[in-house]
Amino acid sequence: MTTILLIDDNGADLEIIRRAFSTVVDVRIESASSAADALEWFAAHGDPDTLVVTDLNMPGADGIAVIEQLRDLCEIPPVTLVFSTSARAVDVDRAYAAGANGYHTKPMGFHETTELCGQIASYWLGSAARPRGSTRPAEASGVA
Amino acid sequence: MENGVDVTEARPGGADRSVLCALGASAGGLAPVEEFFDAIPPDTGMSFVLVQHLSPDHESMMGALLESHTEMPILQAVDDTQLEPDHVYLIPPGAEISVAGGRMQVRDRKLDRRDLHRPIDTFFTSMAADFGPAAIAIVLSGTGSDGTAGIERVRRAGGLTLVQDSSAAFEGMPDAALRSGFVDASMSPSDIADACVVYRETGRRPVSQGHDDVALTPADAELVGLLEEATGISFSEYKPGTMRRRIERRVTLADMPDTASYLVGARDNTVELEELTRDLLIDVTGFFRDTEMFDLLEHEILPQLVLEAASANDPIRVWVAGCSTGQEAYSIAMLLLEAVESLHGSRPTVQIFATDIHDGSLRHATEGRYSADDMAEVSEARRSRFFDELSTSWRVKPELRSVITFAQHNLLADAPFTRVDLVTCRNVMIYFQPSAQDRALGAMNFALRPGGAMVLGSSEALGPIEIDYETVSSTWRIYRKKVDAVARSLRAGQMGARLRVPVRTPAFAADQRLLRTYDALLEAHFASGLLLNERRELVHTIGGATGWLRQPTGRPTLDALSMVTDANLRLALGATLRELETGSDRTEPRFVVPTENDGRAQAMLIGETIRVGSATHYLLFTREVEEPLELPPTPRSAGVAPEDTEYTLQLEAELLYTRESLQAALEEQETSNEELNAANEELIASNEELQSTNEELSSVNEELRTLNDEHHIRLDQVLELSADLEQLMSSTEIGVVFLAEDRSIRRFNEPARDYFRVREGDVSRPFEDIVSRLSYAQLDEDINSVFNGEGAQVQTVSHADDRARRLVVRVDRYELPRDRWGVFIAVVDVTDVVVAEEERALASLLLASPLVVGIWDEDDQLLYRNRSVLAGELPVPFDPEEPQPVPLALMDETISIAAERARNEGATVVGFQRAADRDAAAEGFDEYLFILHPFDLVGQRLVGAIAVPATHVAEMIEARAREMFSRAIVGHDRLSIVTFDRNGDPIEASGIEGTGDRLLDNLRRQFPEAFDDMRAAHLAAATKGVPSHLQLRGQGPDGDPAVVDLHVQPVEDSLLGAIGIGIHVADYERQLWELKDEVARLRAELIEEREQGLTRADDLAERNHDLDNFAHVAAHDLKAPIRSVRSFAELAMDELPDASPAQPHMQQVVDASMRMTSLLESLLDFASIDRQQPDKEIINLTDVVEEVTADLDSVISQRGARIIRPERFDDVRGDRAGVRQVLVNLVQNAIKYSDEEPVIELTTRVEDEGVVIVVSDNGRGFEMTEVDRLFEPFQRLHDTSVSGNGVGLAICKRIVERQDGRIWASSVPGEGSRFSIWLPDTDVER
Known part of the structure; x- marks a missing residue:
């Protein structure tokens, strides 16, 4: 079943985004406050059907690391979107270079966030076809 | 004194009277004179007089020549000046000098040709009389015999006489003097000088040497033999010196090169031999010669002798030995006659025997005829008393003549007279050798009765017979024989030897011509005959005449008559001879019947006089009688009466005849004598004239030699000078060209070629043909003016090839000998002088300079420091008043380090130093500039330091700026x-x-x-x-x-x-470009400046960057909480009921968060503009403007704004996105700040290598005072009614400046504003 994995070190942002998604779509939503927690969860429960939404700037491993490790971990990596405060081109380029499937600047209000999340859900959980193969990690013990 | 000259051995004057030393020099005399003065000390106390033969027409160089050889003053003699000791006097040219009373006497020389110029003799003679023993006479090199007579006088007066030895170049004068026998010594000039000093100090004469060495040459000896044969006088007893001198005189007069040549000519010339004999024998004589001596005789000697004779009733007998031409004998006779006449009572008869060896002189004496000159010393009274005046001469009266018997007599050989009261023999013996002198004295001593008087010459002495005499006058050599004198023999041994009458065969002396005459006669007359000489001596026997002759018994004789045995023949011969002797050339034949003949041998005796040359011979020959006279038969028996009678008759007749013929002969002889005398006098006169002319000639010759010597020396000097000048000319750096009067080149030196294109071959070419290398256009003009006599022209010009070379050109005339003149051009390179002058001026400037200057040597010792007025004000110890100058190393750390650098690196080090001294700082000189400059001087690395107070630095900088300005103009x-x-x-x-x-x-x-x-x-x-x-x-x-x-x-x-x-x-086109260049240059400078500013603000940039990052991070991090606030507020509003009173509050929170977000985004935009140079491209502005209007479409349409733009914009180069952003901001602003319908105009123009984009509007505008704040971030000029956060224009400014562009704005409030962006035409990468 489809799961949305949210990764953000900022608990407020994490809550707003979770609320926004839950307002627009009825799926399981998992929250992780750090890259390590997220990867741990993914190694245990993740499947290719998971939609990963990650913040970029985080203490320790950042969003880029999350994207790269997911790609290393999985034969077919899950769809990974970046939600970042930064609108800097350099951050955008870095994210796509690492393998991100989308990049969005965090909207400044709850209504705007709900709107964005609605668009994402209708696209990625609606019209877009997502990978179906096993997203199981080739090496199960790949989690650091 | 083996020469017998015995003069007063007086010591020279001593202190009271100085010694006068006179030098006679002629040809070749310069060298010995110099040698003499080199050797003589300058303080001998003697006076020196140098007598030369000088040409009257030329100045003598002698003074100048001698100057280098003695320290004594050298003066030309001036009349009537006192002779000073330690002075040298020279004879003036054309003058004769003498000395009297110690004062110099100078007379013009009489230029009479008759006047024999013998200046040395003249001076010596006067010196002898004036100085006596204090006189030193020196004869140096020279020809002729000047000085000889003077030497004799000086020596007789007791002075010292010296001559130069064989070192003399011309030995004529010293030899002549030496041969006179009056010379003390012959030595080298330096020895002469020593001898003078010794004589002056001690009176000692140098040991004589040399003059006895004079020996007769073989030719002389032969000549003496010849003379002895011809005259019977033996000269072997005479002094060789005298002989040589007199022979040489004759040799010279005969114009023969030497004695040998003379001998050949003289051998056959009896006249010449006679002359020579006379020269050898004749000494000077005269009436009353030596007046004082005659006074003595007259008043003391003769009266006594006369009295003694009178009392003894004897005749008074006087022997004048060597009477010569008789003047002395006549003088004594006059005195004696006067003395006798003065007697009262019985008067003794006077008998004077005047003898001489020379019969020629005797003939003169016998004749008793004297010229007026000869008579000068004879008083008027005596002349009238004892002489008859003839037309041109005087003749001795018979009375005087009768008391004198003149006889030929050889003092050395013939027996003397006896019982003589007075013997005079003056100046005869001096010519004799010592042994001969003794013999002569012996003869006179023998002749003189005891108590009789003897008078000798002043230089003659009694010698061996002295003990028998007492001296009456030592000066005049008058002696009296002591009464008890032992009678002495004649020294028979010696005398006997001399008494030997040489067997003379006159035929030996006869020459070949005579012999040929004989032969001719013998051929003509085949008869018997005899040839006799004047003395009736048999010379030759012819034919059978031998039979007439027979040597009588007893002493052999040559007397022809005494050899004829036949009495008749002898009578006839005697009569014939007498006839011949009276002057008959040929006698009538005389009939002779020889007594010892038997009557058959009758003959006619004929006499003939044969004259060959001066010799007269008598030929007596017989001619056979063809018809013998019948003579009365000669009674043979009873005695000789008839014969006696006949003989007596014959004698009487003969006597009568003899008397007659004697009378005639006497008369005849009288007249012919007169004629002969007259002729003789003429000959003598002309001979004397010739001699004097000859002397004059040789004197002139000597003068010429002297002059020649001087000329040689001058020539040497000239040659030396010439060599010196030649050297100078070639080694000097002065270029000299000499021009002749015709303006041709006479001479030039090597350096001249630097200034004129002259070559060796150009000498005597006209100077105007020569190319000058001087920048001296009027050189020819100046040369012309010098040639025209306008005086020297001096110009300073430069060299045409090197204008830096400064040359002084001097053109001037100079005198040449013989009224000619030339012109010289001298070129001196004064570049160095000018440079040196400049440097000197700089040095003196430096001294007075306000700069403080010092120079230190390698050991850091101060060599130099100036006296700058600022020295004391400087905080460094440059103070020149400081007694101990401070080495640089100790002066100040900064300076000593700089000095070390300057020394080691050889580089000029400039530094700026702050005073450590607080006091100095207080006076305002807290800072100074120092310059340390190293330079190498004579192997040392010196360091010069200049220190200037900072106040002066400012002045210097100003001066430099002014100089730069003028250089910029000049350049x-x-x-x-x-x-x-x-x-x-x-x-x-x-x-x-x-x-x-x-x-x-x-x-x-x-x-x-x-x-x-x-x-x-x-x-x-x-x-x-x-x-x-x-x-x-x-x-x-x-x-x-x-x-x-x-x-x-x-x-x-x-x-x-x-x-x-x-x-x-300027031309305008170029001017414009110039301005552009200037602008570009200014911009380049500006850019340079900015880059410098950037580098200077490196840390600022760093901080800016950090600030940017901070701004970015801060904005980013701030966004999260604001987002949370707004998001949760919205969430809350959704969840609160719509009517809840919290709803408006929640809305306030949402609005505030939204404003804050906007603010943060603007800040983020501003901070995120990249500060690095963006990529640039050519931007099609038209497209960009299209995009901008599209972007702002909603706002434009909402406000109804109108955008005005041209069809086409100029292309802009730069960052396309940046430009777009700027335009968006500006257009947005323009719309934003318009109250009515906005009208916005966009234009471009090309300007200043770039494009200006102008955005103008009709909005509110702003005050121009605000324009500075316009582009600052977060500045808002307007109230908040307009949304915006004041970052837009700041962002625009930042974007434009990032592209090296400029943005500016202008406005009229209420009317509108205008924003201009200038972007440069920078290179585009693509």
Whole structure:
């Protein structure tokens, strides 16, 4: 079943985004406050059907690391979107270079966030076809 | 004194009277004179007189020549001056000098040819009389015999006489003096000098040497033998010196090269032999010669002798030995006659025997005839008493003549007279050798009775017989024989030897001609005959005459008559001889019947006189009688009576005949004697004349030699001088060209070739053909003026090849000998002098300079420091008053380090130093500039230091700036400063080095009228005192039209009296480019400056960057909480009921968060603009503007704004996104700040190598005072009614400046505003 994995070190942002998604779509939503927690969860429960939404700037491993490790971990990596405060081109380029499937600047209000999340859900959980193969990690013990 | 000369051995004067030393020198005399004065000390106390033969027409060089050889003053003798000790006096030319009373006597020399010029003799003679023993006479090299007579006088007066030895170049004078026998010594000039000093101090004479060595040459000896044969006088007893001297005189007079040649000629010449004999024998004599001696005789000797004779009733007998031509004998006779006459009572008869060996002199004496000159010393009374005056001469009266018996007598050989009361023998023995002198004295001693008187010559002495005599006068050598004198023999041994009568065969002396005569006679007369000489001596026997002769018994004889045995024959011979002796040339035949004949042998005796030369011979020969006379038969028996009778008769007849013929002969002889005498006198006179002429000639000759010597020396000096000058000419750096009067080159030296193109072959070419290498246009003119006698021309010019070389050219005339003159051109290179002068001026400037200057050597010791007025004010110890100068190393750490660098690296080190001394700082000299400059001097690395207080540095900088300005003007080739004189003629034009003149030339060529215009402009400016301007049009050097802007600025310069005018020369096209260049240059400088500023603000940039990052991070991090606030507020509003009173509050929170977000985003935008240079491209602005209007479409339409834009914009180069952003901001602003319908105009224009984009609007505008704040971030000029956060324009400024562009704004409030963006035409990468 489809799961949305949210990764953000900022608990407020994490809550707003979770609320926004839950307002627009009825799926399981998992929250992780750090890259390590997220990867741990993914190694245990993740499947290719998971939609990963990650913040970029985080203490320790950042969003880029999350994207790269997911790609290393999985034969077919899950769809990974970046939600970042930064609108800097350099951050955008870095994210796509690492393998991100989308990049969005965090909207400044709850209504705007709900709107964005609605668009994402209708696209990625609606019209877009997502990978179906096993997203199981080739090496199960790949989690650091 | 083996020569027998015995003179007073007086010591020289001593202190009271100085010794006079006279030197006689002639030909070759210079060298010994110099040698003499080299050797003589300058303080001997003696006076020196140098007597020479000088030409009367030439100045003597002797004084100058001697100067280097003695320290004594050298004076030309001046009449009547006292002779000073330690002075040297020279004979003036053309003068005769003598000395009297210690004073110099100078007389003009009589130029009478008869006057024999013997200056040495003249002076010596006067010196002998004046100085006596204190006189030193020295004869040095010279020809002739001048000085000989003087030497004799000096020696007789007791002085010292010296002659130069064989070192003399011409031995004539010293030899002649030496042979006189009156010379003390013959030695080298330096020895002579020593001898003089010794004589002066001690009176000792040098040990004589040399003059006895004079020996007769073989030729002389032969000549003496010849004379002895011819005259019977043996000269072997005579002094060889005297002989030689007299022989030489004759040799000279006979014009023979030497004695041997003379001998050949004289052998057959009896006249010459006679002359020689006379010269050998005759000594000077005269009446009453030596007056004082005769006074003594007259008053003391003779009266006594006369009295004694009278009392003894004896005749008074006097023997005058060596009477010569008789004057002395007559003098004594006169005195005796007078003495006898003065007696009362019985008067003794007077008998005077005057003898001489020379019969020629005796003949003269016997004749008793004397010239008026001879009679000079005879008083008037005596003349009339004892002489008869003839037409030109005087003859002794018979009375006087009768008391004297003249006889030929050889003092050395013949028996003396006896019982003589007075013997005089003066100056005879001096010619004899010592042994002969003794013998002569013996003879006279023998003749003199005891108590009788003897008179000798002043230099003769009694010698061996002295003990028998007492001295009456030592001066005049008058002695009396002591009464008890032992009678002495004649020294028979010696005398006997001399008494030997040589067997003389006159035939030996007869010459070949005579023999040939004999032969001829013998052929003509085959008869018997005898040839007799004048003395009736048999010379030759002819034919059978031998039979007539027989040597009588007893002593052999040559007397012909005494050898004839036959009495008749002897009678006839005697009569015939007498007839012949009376002058008959040929006698009548005389009939002779020899007694011992038997009557058959009758003969006719004929006498003939045969004269060959001066010799007379008598030939007596018989001719056979063809018919013998019948004579009465001779009674043979009873005695001889008939014969006696006949004989007596014959004798009587003969006697009668003899008397007659004697009378006739006497008369005849009287007249012929007169004639002969007259002729003789003439001959003597002319002979004397010839001799004096000859002496004059040899004197002149000596003068010429002396002159020649001087000329040689002068020539040497001239040659030396010439060599010196030659050397000087070639080694000097002065170029000299000598020109002759015809302006041709006479001479030039090597350095001259640097200044004129002259070659060796150019000598005697005209100078005007020579190319000069001097920048000296009027050289020819100046040379002309010198040739025209206008005086020296001196010019300072430069070398044509090297203008830096400064040359002084001097053209002047100079005298040449013989009234000629030349011109010389001397060129001296004074470049070094000028440079040295400049350096000296600099050095003196330095001394007075306010700069403080010091120089330290390698050991850091102060060598030099100036006396700058600032020295004391400087905080460094430069103070010159400081007694111990401080080494640089100890002065100050900064300075000592700099000094070390300057020394080691050889580089000039400039530094700026702050005073450590607080006091100095307080006085205002807390800072100073120092310059340390190393330089190498004579192997040392010196360091010079200059220190200047900082206040002066400022002045220096100002001066440098002024100098830079003038250099910039001078270096400018478009801008030129031309100065004019008061007439408006240009003096000088500035420009790039060397182009000033060219500019003037160009101006002249390009703008032929320009100068007139300039003059006019100048006049206007000068008279009105205001600047004037004109524009000149012409053609440039490349043919392009050229325009010159002329700005005339009057500058009154009172010093130069000139007005300067500045001209700005430019064509407009070029001027424009120039301006562009200038702008570009300025921009480049600006960029440079900015880059420098950037580098300087490196840390600032760093901080800016950090700030940017901070801003970015801060904005980013701030966004999260704001987002949370807004998001949760919205969430809350959704969850609160719509009517909840919290709803509006929640809305406030949402609005605040939204404003804060906007603010943060603006801040983020501003901070995120990249500070690095963006990529640039050519931007199609039209497209960009299209995009911008599309972007802002909603706002534009909402506000109804109108955008006005041209069809096409100029292309802009730069960052496309940046430009777009800027335009968006500006257009947005324009719309935002408009109250009505906005009208916005966009334009571009190309400007200053870039494009300006202008965005103008009709909005509210702003005050221009606010313009500075406009582009600052977060500045808002308007109230908050307009949304915005004040970052837009700051962002625009940042974007533009990032592209090296500029943004500026202008506005009229209420009317609108205008924003301009200038972007440069930078290179585009693509």
